Amino acid sequence: MRDRILNIKNEAIAQITEASNSEELEGIRIEYLGRKGKINELTGNINELSSEEKKQIGILINEVKTTLENEISSKEDQLHIKSAEWFDPTIPGIKQDLGHLHMITQAIQEIEDIFKQIGFVRRRYPEAEWDYFAYTALNFPSDHPARDEMETFFIDSPENKKYGKMLLTPHTSSGQVREMLRVNSKPPIRMLNIAKTYRRESDASHNPLFHQFEGLVVDEGINITHLKGTLEYFVQHFYGPNIKVRLRPHNFKFTEPSFEIDTTCTICEGKNCKVCKEGWLEQAGSGMVHPNVLKAGGIDPKKYSGFAFGWGVERALMMKSGVKIPDLRTLYSTDLRYLRQF
Amino acid sequence: MQILIPDSWLREHLKTKASVADIAKYLSLNGPTVDRVNKVGDESVYDIEITTNRVDAMSVRGIAREAQAILPRFGIKASLTNISTVKPRSPNKSLPLKVNSNKYLVNRTIGVVLTNIKDWNSPNWMKKRLEAAGMRSLNSIVDITNYVMLEIGHPMHAFDYDKVPNATINIRESKKGEKIVSLENKEYKLPGGDIVFSDDKGNVFDLPGIIGTKNSIVTKSTKRVLLFIDNNEPYRIRNTSMKLGIRTNAAILNEKHVDPELGMIAILRAIELAKSVCKATVASRIYDSYQQKPKLSEVKVEYQFILNRLGVSIRKGEISKILKSLGFIPKWSGNNLHVNVPSFRSHDVTIAEDILEEVARIYGYNSLPGNLMEGALPHVPTENLFSFEDKIKKLIFSLGGIEVYTQSLVQKEFVDLNKAVKIKNPLGTDTEYLRTSLKASLIEAAKGNKQETEPFHLFELSSIYHKKSSDLPDHISKLGGIFYHYEYRLAKGVIETFLKRLNINFSINKEDNSQFLKSKRIVFKFGKDELGELGYVGNQYIYYSFDVESLRKFSRKFKNFISIPKYPPQTEDITVQLPQKTIINEVIQSIKDTHKYISDVELKDIYNDSYTFHIEYQSREKTLEDKEVEKIRQKILQKLANIFGVIVKS
Numbered sequence: 001m002r003d004r005i006l007n008i009k010n011e012a013i014a015q016i017t018e019a020s021n022s023e024e025l026e027g028i029r030i031e032y033l034g035r036k037g038k039i040n041e042l043t044g045n046i047n048e049l050s051s052e053e054k055k056q057i058g059i060l061i062n063e064v065k066t067t068l069e070n071e072i073s074s075k076e077d078q079l080h081i082k083s084a085e086w087f088d089p090t091i092p093g094i095k096q097d098l099g100h101l102h103m104i105t106q107a108i109q110e111i112e113d114i115f116k117q118i119g120f121v122r123r124r125y126p127e128a129e130w131d132y133f134a135y136t137a138l139n140f141p142s143d144h145p146a147r148d149e150m151e152t153f154f155i156d157s158p159e160n161k162k163y164g165k166m167l168l169t170p171h172t173s174s175g176q177v178r179e180m181l182r183v184n185s186k187p188p189i190r191m192l193n194i195a196k197t198y199r200r201e202s203d204a205s206h207n208p209l210f211h212q213f214e215g216l217v218v219d220e221g222i223n224i225t226h227l228k229g230t231l232e233y234f235v236q237h238f239y240g241p242n243i244k245v246r247l248r249p250h251n252f253k254f255t256e257p258s259f260e261i262d263t264t265c266t267i268c269e270g271k272n273c274k275v276c277k278e279g280w281l282e283q284a285g286s287g288m289v290h291p292n293v294l295k296a297g298g299i300d301p302k303k304y305s306g307f308a309f310g311w312g313v314e315r316a317l318m319m320k321s322g323v324k325i326p327d328l329r330t331l332y333s334t335d336l337r338y339l340r341q342f
Numbered sequence: 343m344q345i346l347i348p349d350s351w352l353r354e355h356l357k358t359k360a361s362v363a364d365i366a367k368y369l370s371l372n373g374p375t376v377d378r379v380n381k382v383g384d385e386s387v388y389d390i391e392i393t394t395n396r397v398d399a400m401s402v403r404g405i406a407r408e409a410q411a412i413l414p415r416f417g418i419k420a421s422l423t424n425i426s427t428v429k430p431r432s433p434n435k436s437l438p439l440k441v442n443s444n445k446y447l448v449n450r451t452i453g454v455v456l457t458n459i460k461d462w463n464s465p466n467w468m469k470k471r472l473e474a475a476g477m478r479s480l481n482s483i484v485d486i487t488n489y490v491m492l493e494i495g496h497p498m499h500a501f502d503y504d505k506v507p508n509a510t511i512n513i514r515e516s517k518k519g520e521k522i523v524s525l526e527n528k529e530y531k532l533p534g535g536d537i538v539f540s541d542d543k544g545n546v547f548d549l550p551g552i553i554g555t556k557n558s559i560v561t562k563s564t565k566r567v568l569l570f571i572d573n574n575e576p577y578r579i580r581n582t583s584m585k586l587g588i589r590t591n592a593a594i595l596n597e598k599h600v601d602p603e604l605g606m607i608a609i610l611r612a613i614e615l616a617k618s619v620c621k622a623t624v625a626s627r628i629y630d631s632y633q634q635k636p637k638l639s640e641v642k643v644e645y646q647f648i649l650n651r652l653g654v655s656i657r658k659g660e661i662s663k664i665l666k667s668l669g670f671i672p673k674w675s676g677n678n679l680h681v682n683v684p685s686f687r688s689h690d691v692t693i694a695e696d697i698l699e700e701v702a703r704i705y706g707y708n709s710l711p712g713n714l715m716e717g718a719l720p721h722v723p724t725e726n727l728f729s730f731e732d733k734i735k736k737l738i739f740s741l742g743g744i745e746v747y748t749q750s751l752v753q754k755e756f757v758d759l760n761k762a763v764k765i766k767n768p769l770g771t772d773t774e775y776l777r778t779s780l781k782a783s784l785i786e787a788a789k790g791n792k793q794e795t796e797p798f799h800l801f802e803l804s805s806i807y808h809k810k811s812s813d814l815p816d817h818i819s820k821l822g823g824i825f826y827h828y829e830y831r832l833a834k835g836v837i838e839t840f841l842k843r844l845n846i847n848f849s850i851n852k853e854d855n856s857q858f859l860k861s862k863r864i865v866f867k868f869g870k871d872e873l874g875e876l877g878y879v880g881n882q883y884i885y886y887s888f889d890v891e892s893l894r895k896f897s898r899k900f901k902n903f904i905s906i907p908k909y910p911p912q913t914e915d916i917t918v919q920l921p922q923k924t925i926i927n928e929v930i931q932s933i934k935d936t937h938k939y940i941s942d943v944e945l946k947d948i949y950n951d952s953y954t955f956h957i958e959y960q961s962r963e964k965t966l967e968d969k970e971v972e973k974i975r976q977k978i979l980q981k982l983a984n985i986f987g988v989i990v991k992s
Contacts (some may be wrong), residue, residue: 075726098739099801103944118715119719124728127817129814143580154765166814183720191719196805198750198769200769202769206752219718222703223651223652225653226653228710246371247708248370248375249372249374250393251395253395257695257699258699259707277378288651288695305650331747334790336794
């Protein structure tokens with residue numbers, strides 16, 4: 001019985017291999033696997049056997065059946081490939097519509113992802129804020145000229161005795177002291193505050209509304225090299241591995257020392273072009289957190305130190321190579337012909 | 343502040359072989375930023391940005407001092423030249439000058455009278471330098487005052503001595519509304535509390551530190567000149583200058599704590615130039631009234647502090663050397679550093695961090711390595727609002743939404759005035775309020791795209807703002823969107839799919855509201871809580887808005903698992919004719935309620951008043967037989983006929 005089965009199997013495989021068209025193959029299928037085919041015929045004979053043999057032969061027959069089915073189907077495929085049926089695989093696909101995420105959203109998500117990898121936690125603080133958090137707690141004297149330079153929008157509402165005037169935050173730095181207070185003045189702090197900010201300016205490089213991302217780190221033993229390392233980590237992930245960071249002296253009330261952050265020009269990669277200065281791009285401001293700011297957040301500046309940086313999302317975005325937007329305000333256009341490009 | 347420094351002028355104060363390019367590059371790295379170097383004729387002119395705290399560097403001399411400290415760090419020798427300022431011999435008979443000063447208004451005044459001005463034309467070299475530095479040449483005396491200001495850094499004024507009645511200057515606060523006429527013939531009403539010079543009768547004849555007035559200025563017919571230096575109280579200068587909108591170079595310097603010590607050097611330099619350029623004669627002694635000397639402070643710094651903040655090791659000797667090169671006097675006692683701050687930095691350098699900054703920048707930020715922080719990570723809260731917002735945006739985006747960013751500041755007509763926060767100093771009336779809803783901005787955005795021929799869907803996720811009494815306004819995060827030219831069922835389908843994918847078990851209710859067209863609005867609810875709304879706000883405009891926090895609250899990350907049924911379902915389509923004004927949702931609900939084996943009912947098609955429903959029958963216990971389904975179907979049709987008066991088509 002066993003031999004008979006194997007003979008039928010070999011015979012069938014030989015015929016399948018030699019089949020030269022679909023009709024022939026179908027004939028073979030009927031001959032062996034059809035209702036009255038040779039395999040079914042074998043099954044009919046099975047009753048003659050003892051129950052133990054029945055079981056084993058049954059398994060064998062099933063195996064042969066599966067084998068032949070597979071052989072036939074792969075031979076079918078082979079025959080198909082050979083037959084040159086007309087087909088145009090280059091025909092245009094049917095359009096599938098997705099929407100569009102705004103470039104600013106895409107940039108924010110990328111920025112958040114990069115800083116998340118080195119332990120930063122994203123936060124958001126009020127856009128309509130007290131003067132105290134935007135200026136006073138950040139070590140701005142009450143009549144300091146820098147307050148005018150920030151071109152602040154003020155809100156038409158009564159002053160608060162403790163916190164002063166209400167305004168629209170000109171920078172995400174107003175989240176610094178709020179974050180220190182949120183953690184009950186207990187470092188470590190690694191905050192990333194991405195939010196809308198406002199200044200009374202409107203021209204090709206300014207929209208009254210813009211976005212900033214602010215990093216704040218406070219812990220024991222934080223020094224300038226940590227700021228530099230963090231910025232390098234960010235720019236090399238955001239702009240590319242060959243981009244370098246350069247810190248230059250600057251002056252902000254809430255940091256001491258203060259630095260301007262330059263990066264290798266992302267357009268010419270440092271070769272010097274129209275956009276950059278000698279291969280460097282001015283990007284953002286930063287510094288070591290001023291002891292008075294730590295004190296305002298209830299943190300002992302003798303024990304802890306920190307750094308902070310504030311960067312324009314739109315600025316970072318426009319400096320990405322390939323994104324050639326001449327006017328920053330274009331980012332706020334609602335024209336679909338622009339929005340659909342990204 | 344931007345200043346322009348001609349290279350040849352700089353090199354009169356700085357002895358170095360450094361090239362122009364080197365000076366520009368190294369100053370920028372360790373000191374003030376040289377934005378560019380301009381060529382003016384054969385002169386290279388540095389265009390330098392100086393931060394407001396560094397008034398000491400806002401002059402040729404100041405930049406020279408920075409350069410001599412910085413260049414040697416890059417292996418280039420540099421040193422400051424001496425300024426030869428010899429006090430002239432006082433004349434035998436000095437012309438008088440009386441200054442009735444006020445130490446709350448001025449720190450120091452210095453005056454000297456010159457006569458015999460022979461040449462009112464400045465020499466070419468002076469004109470060229472002034473022009474290269476961005477100033478106009480007027481006449482030799484005025485030019486000298488400007489030249490000295492640019493070179494030394496202390497502003498100075500020249501009066502017609504004969505227009506100062508009784509040779510007396512009374513320094514006082516102005517009264518509100520007092521008038522002056524500037525040398526440019528413009529009249530100003532003083533805000534009050536401004537520093538003014540007046541004669542004995544009270545007539546104002548100068549707005550010191552800011553601008554000269556017409557009634558006392560030097561002209562080419564002036565016979566006797568009073569060169570005058572006033573070191574003023576900077577906050578008042580700033581206040582007056584800003585309120586009147588007079589932003590002269592003098593005002594911009596004077597509002598930043600100019601070092602009064604510079605006064606004498608400046609006046610001596612001016613006398614020297616007047617003698618050589620105009621052949622002038624000194625006709626008085628130098629009247630110096632020094633009422634408020636700068637407070638010289640000592641700052642203490644620990645060696646370890648510098649090491650800790652710098653992050654690299656630096657020797658004590660090197661720290662001292664750097665500080666000395668900048669004019670500080672450092673003294674070590676053990677590991678404690680005592681630094682005497684020079685007068686020209688007395689307002690800028692007051693704490694240990696300031697000393698660190700000087701050391702670090704001259705050492706070179708570029709020489710510092712970059713390291714990532716070690717230490718514990720902050721505790722990360724489990725509920726992350728931002729990842730939820732991301733999810734929302736990505737869902738709407740995948741359903742065809744196009745994201746926009748519109749302005750938070752809008753016009754009055756766009757807001758609910760009961761809730762709106764008003765801006766005190768808007769850029770215009772079109773940006774006077776913080777928006778109270780996203781609706782108007784989105785409709786405007788849609789209307790701006792009239793050129794589109796296909797339907798589109800815009801959305802935005804942003805805060806809106808509702809005012810609160812005596813507290814910051816509420817910032818409410820909203821998802822808003824607009825469908826333009828969308829078929830209603832398609833728009834509603836987008837929103838329903840969105841909510842289903844957030845795993846929110848919502849219900850809808852028809853509720854009118856003045857913001858929407860009548861009877862064309864629905865609200866989405868979770869239990870009794872409102873999630874958002876959808877409806878027509880105009881012909882072809884379907885608007886929706888959802889509260890992000892509510893969505894987050896009622897959204898479930900994962901659904902409960904339901905095992906796959908063991909028995910196959912039976913499905914069929916039933917088409918019925920419905921009377922007008924039938925609410926389809928009620929029909930569907932009614933079908934569903936007919937029997938427990940009805941597992942799903944969907945509206946499949948509409949043709950005129952014929953509605954095709956796709957019905958799924960399923961039991962979890964057995965395979966349903968045709969006879970059983972037939973029975974349920976009859977029940978459904980009977981029910982629909984009774985309740986809704988339907989006519990069965992198939």
